[in-house]
Amino acid sequence: MSIHENLLGGPPPTHLPDDPEPRELLADGTPPADVAARYPTSSLAWAQLADDAFERGSVVESYAYARTGYHRGLDSLRRNGWKGHGPVPWEHEPNRGFLRALHALARAAGAIGEQEEYARCSQFLKDSSATAAQTLG
Numbered sequence: 001m002s003i004h005e006n007l008l009g010g011p012p013p014t015h016l017p018d019d020p021e022p023r024e025l026l027a028d029g030t031p032p033a034d035v036a037a038r039y040p041t042s043s044l045a046w047a048q049l050a051d052d053a054f055e056r057g058s059v060v061e062s063y064a065y066a067r068t069g070y071h072r073g074l075d076s077l078r079r080n081g082w083k084g085h086g087p088v089p090w091e092h093e094p095n096r097g098f099l100r101a102l103h104a105l106a107r108a109a110g111a112i113g114e115q116e117e118y119a120r121c122s123q124f125l126k127d128s129s130a131t132a133a134q135t136l137g
Contacts, residue, residue, distance in 0.1 A: 011086030016076055016094040019044075023093075043073035044097030050104035059111045066104035070121075073098025090132035099125065099132040 022042035025035045032052060036045040046069025053062035077088065077098065088095050106121035126133040 011083060013087040013089050013092075014077055014080055014082040014095070015089070015092045016080055016098065018094045022097075041072050041076065042097060043069040043076070043101045045069075046072060047097050047100035047104055050101065050108065054104065054108060054111075059108055062104060063108035063112060066101050066108050069097065069101030070105050073101055085127070088128040088132075090129040090135060095129070096132075099129055100136065102128070103132065103136040 019039070019042060022035050022039040022045050025038075026032060026044065026048055032045050032048040035042065036049060039045055046065050050062045050066035050069060053059075053065055082088070088099060090096060090099055102121055102125050106118050106125060109115075109117035109121060122133075125136070
């Protein structure tokens with residue numbers, strides 16, 4: 001038995017490939033808009049834009065950035081074998097951009113009163129990674 005085998009019979013965890021350049025640029029202080037323009041498929045850059053917009057009270061802008069990061073992440077997940085459900089572990093750092101964007105989308109949806117989207121995204125986050133849901137709040 002492999003250590004990664006799912007004993008409940010569900011799909012295996014999805015581990016996105018590492019894309020260190022956007023992460024390194026953000027860590028070095030490059031503005032997230034510049035990173036997103038250079039790496040438009042980076043969910044991490046869009047998630048950071050969403051977080052920054054939310055922090056300054058621009059909730060609709062945060063929602064738009066989060067939705068972009070979420071959809072970019074879904075595209076990447078599907079390209080890497082994800083079938084629409086199953087674990088997306090927070091512990092695998094390249095997954096964090098998608099999970100952060102999903103959290104940001106739920107947060108912004110809740111803030112604008114879009115309860116159905118808030119509930120759907122919140123549950124999706126928990127189903128994908130309980131650790132992410134707990135870590136991100």
